Amino acid sequence: MSRETLGEPTDRRGGVGYASRVPDDDPSDQGVTRPARPRGTLRIGTIAGIDVLITSSWFLVAVLIAVAIGPRIEQVQPGMGVWKYVAGLVFAVLLYLSVLLHEASHAVVAQRFGYGVTSITLHFLGGMTEIDRGSRRPRHEFWIAVVGPLTSIAFGVAAIGLWFVTPDGLVRVAVEGLAGANLVIGVLNLVPGLPLDGGRVLKALVWGASGDQHRATLVAGWGGRLAALALLSWPLVQEQATGVETTLFDLVLVMVLALFLWTGATAAMAHARLRRRLPALEARPLARRTLTVPEDLPLAEAVRRAQDAHAGSIVTVTGSGAPLGIVNESSVNAMPVERRPWVAVSAVTRTLEEGLTLPAALSGEELVLAISRRPSEEYLLVEDDGSIYGVLSTADVDRAFREAAH
CATH class of the missing domain: 3.10.580.10 (CBS-domain)
Structure with a gap:
């Protein structure tokens, strides 16, 4: 009660939540009450009892993917007209199903280690797995993080094998796209910087070697910041490295991804610094x-x-x-x-x-x-x-x- 109502609150002198996202290092017990679905998301189903959500931004990226792949579909199947964009939307759905597989692998491993998983969300930049607590041990952090990229790479390799036995046509274009996209997703997610899975792998390795989870988070956070700066420099060397001229779309995409990396890494570092001060917060004196x-x-x-x-x-x-x-x-x-x-x-x-x-x-x-x-x-x-x-x-x-x- 307030001071005005009952008397001043006193001390007791003689009386009285990757890439996947995990709320960094937050411990909890099992049986956590599931929070309300975030605004701007749509629930499309469940996997192993975990809500699968998509954000409104997903529909935008699906359209962008359909437009981007339209010329390739026209090349393989001329004369489709507007139907080539419908085929592109189908490909976008298939691509995000593979992203869902990536996120589901995080969720399943987290559950095997005894963590609760709140939701899997598909969004503009990929996916996010919401786990109710941070890892208790470095090896948990390592395996929960690394399984996602490994799943994407394995899916990409399997798609390459399927490509050799798939006849020419739209199905082969889809298999080709899924192979390339999943290999890229898997490899890029292994970049050693938060908030990417590779950042969590780096954090787990530093944590295991030093025994200091706070230091490990800061190291992985700086890895994410350096990755963001390296990404910003890519348009400067893209044409020399690939022979492909840099477009305005390339510049915008690079800036969005770099901003995502920088802000995610910075947030993780700020949380780690705050977390170091939290042991002073005790219920009894309050x-x-x-x-x-x-x-x-x-x-x-x-x-x-x-x-x-x-x-x-x-x-x-x-x-x-x-x-x-x-x-x-x-x-x-x-x-x-x-x-x-x-x-x-x-x-x-x-x-x-x-x-x-x-x-x-x-x-x-x-x-x-x-x-x-x-x-x-x-x-x-x-x-x-x-x-x-x-x-x-x-x-x-x-x-x-x-x-x-x-």
Whole structure:
């Protein structure tokens, strides 16, 4: 409760979420509540119980692919007219199915190691696998990351073999395109820089050799930044290296990809620096002193008792002392003072649903992730024996989090 409502929140002196994306190094437990589907995405199915989503940007890239491959289709099958673009859209779907295979391999390996996978999303630049926690060990990080590029390369090699036995025509064009695209996807994703899979492979190797996950992330982040700078220089040497003249489309594509690499690497590095400060964030010192009351007590009397006890929160309990709910600060503030004597405290109490009771010993990333899994204004902190320690307010955690970041 706020200072104005019950008394100042106090310490307890004598009383009370590649390339695939993984929320870098965030630990969690199993049984994570699946978050709401992100805005701008469409769910198209599931794989091994994992939601498969596509973003609205996918439709744009599908059209671009259809236009780009149209001349090749016309060359192989003249006279198709507008149907060549329909064939191009079919190829775009097949290509992204192979991208989905790449992402599904990340997801399956992550599940084999005991991690929860929230979703697989196909977007403008490829795909992203949302895993509910960062890797616990370097070898987990290595295998979850490397399996994606290896899957793409294996798919590309298989397509090359199929190409030799496929007769001339549209099917052969599709096989040819899938072979080339998957080999490129696989090789480029092994570039040793975040946020690419190769960056996570590099991170795993440095982490395993040094034992320092923070340093490993920074090294892989710098790898991503260097890759972005190298990519920006490609248009300068493209014509000399390939004999193909650089076009405006090439320049735009390079700039988009370089920006993706730079921002992804920078975000990972910033997260690693913040993560190093998180161990100072502990639930116990942030807990508000708590008063326990029966749920049928008038609200005015509950508030009076809390103020007398200098408590920052109120918890309703049964006759035997088992906690029932947390009195919501916002609801108390919204209740007119003149009505409080006639309203039971249960009217402004949130029932202790699953996820609203947390161990008092939580700290660091575990504390932040526990709160993010089950968003609420307040949480009940309990000891190992089930006894009430205090109430943790999200506002207090946010304030401490900001202080830890500076």
